[in-house]
Amino acid sequence: METRPKIPFENVLAGQVLYWVCIIGNLLAMIGPIISLLFPEKNLMDVYKAFDLVWAGKKPDEIWNVLLSGEKFPGPHFWIYHLPKGDAITQLGLWLGCSCALFSSFITGIAFLFKRNFLYFLMSMWVSAMIFFAMLGLVQMH
Amino acid sequence: MGKSNQTQVLPWWQEAFKNWYKFPWIETFITCGVAIFAYIGWLFISKAVEAPPGAANSTFYISAWLSGFFFISLGIGFLGTLCGIGGGVLWSPIAMAFTPMNSVIIRGSGLIVAMFNGLVASGPLMKRGVGNVRLILFTLVAYGLGAFSGAQGAIYVAKVFGAGGEGVIRIILSIIVCIVGFYFIFGGAKLEYPEVKEEDKFTKFFKIPIPYYEESIGKVLNYKLHRGLLCWVVIFLVGLIGGFFGMGGGWAITPALNFIMGAPLKVAASASMTMLGMGDCIAVWPYFIEGAMIPLVVAPLMAGQVVGGILGAYVLIGMRAAFIRFLLIGVLFFTAFGLFTKGADLLGWFKTPLWIRLGFGLVCVGIVLALIKRGK
Numbered sequence: 236m237e238t239r240p241k242i243p244f245e246n247v248l249a250g251q252v253l254y255w256v257c258i259i260g261n262l263l264a265m266i267g268p269i270i271s272l273l274f275p276e277k278n279l280m281d282v283y284k285a286f287d288l289v290w291a292g293k294k295p296d297e298i299w300n301v302l303l304s305g306e307k308f309p310g311p312h313f314w315i316y317h318l319p320k321g322d323a324i325t326q327l328g329l330w331l332g333c334s335c336a337l338f339s340s341f342i343t344g345i346a347f348l349f350k351r352n353f354l355y356f357l358m359s360m361w362v363s364a365m366i367f368f369a370m371l372g373l374v375q376m377h
Numbered sequence: 378m379g380k381s382n383q384t385q386v387l388p389w390w391q392e393a394f395k396n397w398y399k400f401p402w403i404e405t406f407i408t409c410g411v412a413i414f415a416y417i418g419w420l421f422i423s424k425a426v427e428a429p430p431g432a433a434n435s436t437f438y439i440s441a442w443l444s445g446f447f448f449i450s451l452g453i454g455f456l457g458t459l460c461g462i463g464g465g466v467l468w469s470p471i472a473m474a475f476t477p478m479n480s481v482i483i484r485g486s487g488l489i490v491a492m493f494n495g496l497v498a499s500g501p502l503m504k505r506g507v508g509n510v511r512l513i514l515f516t517l518v519a520y521g522l523g524a525f526s527g528a529q530g531a532i533y534v535a536k537v538f539g540a541g542g543e544g545v546i547r548i549i550l551s552i553i554v555c556i557v558g559f560y561f562i563f564g565g566a567k568l569e570y571p572e573v574k575e576e577d578k579f580t581k582f583f584k585i586p587i588p589y590y591e592e593s594i595g596k597v598l599n600y601k602l603h604r605g606l607l608c609w610v611v612i613f614l615v616g617l618i619g620g621f622f623g624m625g626g627g628w629a630i631t632p633a634l635n636f637i638m639g640a641p642l643k644v645a646a647s648a649s650m651t652m653l654g655m656g657d658c659i660a661v662w663p664y665f666i667e668g669a670m671i672p673l674v675v676a677p678l679m680a681g682q683v684v685g686g687i688l689g690a691y692v693l694i695g696m697r698a699a700f701i702r703f704l705l706i707g708v709l710f711f712t713a714f715g716l717f718t719k720g721a722d723l724l725g726w727f728k729t730p731l732w733i734r735l736g737f738g739l740v741c742v743g744i745v746l747a748l749i750k751r752g753k
Contacts, residue, residue: 239590240597242506246587249510253651254500257493258404261683264676265415268443271673272436275429283432285673286442292477295668308668325672329489332679333665335496336658343510354583358514362655365521369662 245346245355252339260331267325278322279303279313311370337366389691401501405687412684416444416677439673446677454494454685458650459693460631460704468678482671485664489675492657493682495650498690505694506589508647512602512640515583516652519609520626523616524656544723546618551716557632558709561702562748569698573601573639580605580638591643592695600641608637616656626653628712631705642698646705700749707745711738 271282280302288298299308309316314330317323344359393402423440453468468490472483502508561568580602588599611633615626630652634645664670693701714737718729 238597240506240588240599242504242589243510243587246503246506246508246510249513250499250501250503250508250651253496253654255404257497257500257683257686258408261408261493261497261680262411264672265411265680268673268676269415269419272423272426272439275432281433282673283428283434283439285671286439287433289478289482289671289674290476292479294479295481295671298671299668302671311662311665311670322672325676329665329670329672329675329679332493332496332683333489333658333661336655340514340655355511355514358518362514362517362521365525365659366655366662369659372662372666 245343245350245352248346249339249343252342253335256335256338257332260328260333260335262328263324263331264328267321267323267328269321270319270324271321274321277320279309279317279320280322282322334366334370337363337370340366389695393691408684408687412447412680415680416447420444443673443677446674447681450490450678450681451685452681453490454682455689455692456685456704457491458494458498458686458689459696459701460646460708479669481664481667481669482674485661485667485669486675486678488657488661488664489670489678490682492654492661493679494686494689495652495654496658497683497686498647498693499651499654501687501690501694502647502651505592506587507643507694508651509585509587509644511583511585511587512634512644512648513652513655515585515605515609516612516630516634516648517655519612520616520630520652520656521659523613524619524626524660525616527617527619541724544720547716547720547723550618551713551720554628554709554713554716557636558706558713560636561632561706561709568635569642569702570598570600571635571639571641573603575603576601577603577605589644591641593697598641600639600644602638602640604637604639608633611637628709632709642701642705643693643696646701647693703745703748706748707741710744711741714741 268282271278275282280299281304284301285298288301293301296308300306303309311326311330314323314326318327340359340362344356344363347353347356347359393405396402397406420437420440423436426436428434428436450468468487472478472486476483478486499508503510583605585602585605586600588597590596591598612626612630615629615633619626630649631642631645634640634648635642638645640648661670715734718734722728
């Protein structure tokens with residue numbers, strides 16, 4: 236009988252942070268649209284028009300212009316000011332999901348630091364910095 | 378999953394039902410339960426929910442689109458997890474071909490479809506050591522540098538090479554991908570668990586390998602890796618090309634890790650999808666900032682990927698490595714065909730009708746099924 240090898244803590248930690256942030260973000264992103272449809276008046280945008288505009292092939296700025304009745308897109312972090320509206324909850328779910336690698340690489344980096352593994356600490360911090368700057372609009376990869 | 382050779386080993390789904398109140402099954406059941414409520418239950422309830430006066434559509438109409446997007450994404454996420462690729466390679470061509478959606482929205486939603494299956498699957502995979510955080514970071518540094526340089530140089534390169542240059546590069550890539558596909562057919566089982574006799578100094582310095590218990594063969598795999606520097610260069614180039622043309626690198630990372638570094642196929646597939654998911658966390662933000670992520674449209678795509686990724690991860694852990702190789706062969710040929718036809722289109726040679734692309738997709742499915750049958 237072979238004994239199962241012990242998996243390093245930072246390996247489990249990295250996966251668990253990614254996993255849990257994704258799960259929480261996903262639950263919010265699943266509930267958000269239902270809240271939007273149940274309470275249509277409590278939304279930032281007109282959710283009933285979203286799909287029609289997307290299917291009409293409109294550009295993002297044109298879509299937001301109609302959804303927000305002539306206003307400009309308020310930026311990806313708009314959920315901060317509009318919770319607990321349905322679309323803000325959905326956006327928070329997406330925001331969390333799309334930043335899960337930041338949380339994971341940063342926390343894993345700290346775990347590597349505690350283990351005095353400076354090489355992987357630096358690598359983790361580099362990844363964290365790239366994601367953080369991308370969230371601020373300073374880094375583009377596509 | 379099985380606990381030891383002395384206890385009865387149950388299939389993952391039986392163990393899930395037996396231990397539903399324990400981690401990780403409880404959150405799996407909650408996620409699947411909420412998904413069933415949100416995309417099946419709500420669809421029926423929405424028939425009774427009236428839209429506000431003056432609304433452009435009925436609540437049922439919107440809910441039906443939400444459910445449709447979820448189920449498409451679920452299928453892509455499940456398959457993508459088994460192959461170690463992002464679903465963008467399937468979603469983007471389908472969305473471009475079948476829908477009138479704006480290309481920026483398709484590319485943004487394509488990233489969502491490409492990233493979440495890998496990210497969520499990393500939880501169970503890393504806990505068992507199939508996912509390796511050191512290999513992921515090692516790869517991500519090279520890929521990120523390449524993709525970042527590529528994106529910065531994209532405007533310059535577009536001016537110098539133009540559409541013709543992109544076409545030539547796509548055709549060259551299609552040939553390379555096709556060769557890799559054939560190698561995966563004829564390379565056989567030695568590619569599933571490659572044998573590396575000696576690690577080189579550069580690769581050894583990074584101390585990447587993590588031994589893990591391989592469920593499908595009931596053995597501990599204590600693997601070695603080599604040629605890390607060469608793999609870094611190749612992955613940097615993959616990132617660079619992806620950054621130039623916004624193509625993503627799902628087709629190349631698994632073969633590079635398996636083929637060049639000698640990583641077991643399952644470890645390579647797992648590292649590839651997590652690495653791409655983390656890389657896409659960087660790539661996705663410009664689309665967010667531009668407003669290309671319409672929350673109501675993108676949310677069901679994300680949900681499908683997460684649920685598909687969780688289910689796919691548990692299937693992947695117990696799956697035979699040969700099966701992953703067969704799936705990868707199909708994906709590689711489909712990608713090669715897509716790269717070639719797009720390249721030919723950009724060079725003005727010919728345009729490929731949709732039915733031919735779909736037909737070729739079916740041929741790839743046929744190849745995979747034939748290989749599975751032969752493999753048995």
